[in-house]
Amino acid sequence: MNPNSFSPKARWDRFEPEIAGFNPEALNERIEVLVNFKHTRIFPKSFIWHDKEYQIEAITYNWQERIGQALVNYFSVSSAGQLYQLSFNNFTFHWQIDKLIS
Numbered sequence: 001m002n003p004n005s006f007s008p009k010a011r012w013d014r015f016e017p018e019i020a021g022f023n024p025e026a027l028n029e030r031i032e033v034l035v036n037f038k039h040t041r042i043f044p045k046s047f048i049w050h051d052k053e054y055q056i057e058a059i060t061y062n063w064q065e066r067i068g069q070a071l072v073n074y075f076s077v078s079s080a081g082q083l084y085q086l087s088f089n090n091f092t093f094h095w096q097i098d099k100l101i102s
Helices: none
Strands: 030-040 040-051 053-054 058-067 070-079 082-088 094-100
Touching: 030 082, 040 070, 040 094, 058 094
Parallel strands: none
Antiparallel strands: 030 040, 030 094, 040 053, 058 070, 070 082, 082 094
């Protein structure tokens, strides 16, 4: 094996997202979310952040990503003229606000 061919980032268990994916604009704060479930889909209706409740007017986009054992559902939502990115971790059952988009 060529010692110069080894890449520590080639293995998922050696990847450190908090270092490699550092984003100074990320909030990553735990929040409380009121949701509706319809069949296998999640529809966030409102969230509480810093002791203030935000009514979700629209879900503008949603997607899923697998991070290790967790399946994380992401939601881009609008509330009072602002866009927020929320996420739900299906492994820990925690909601968080990831970022304020605009």
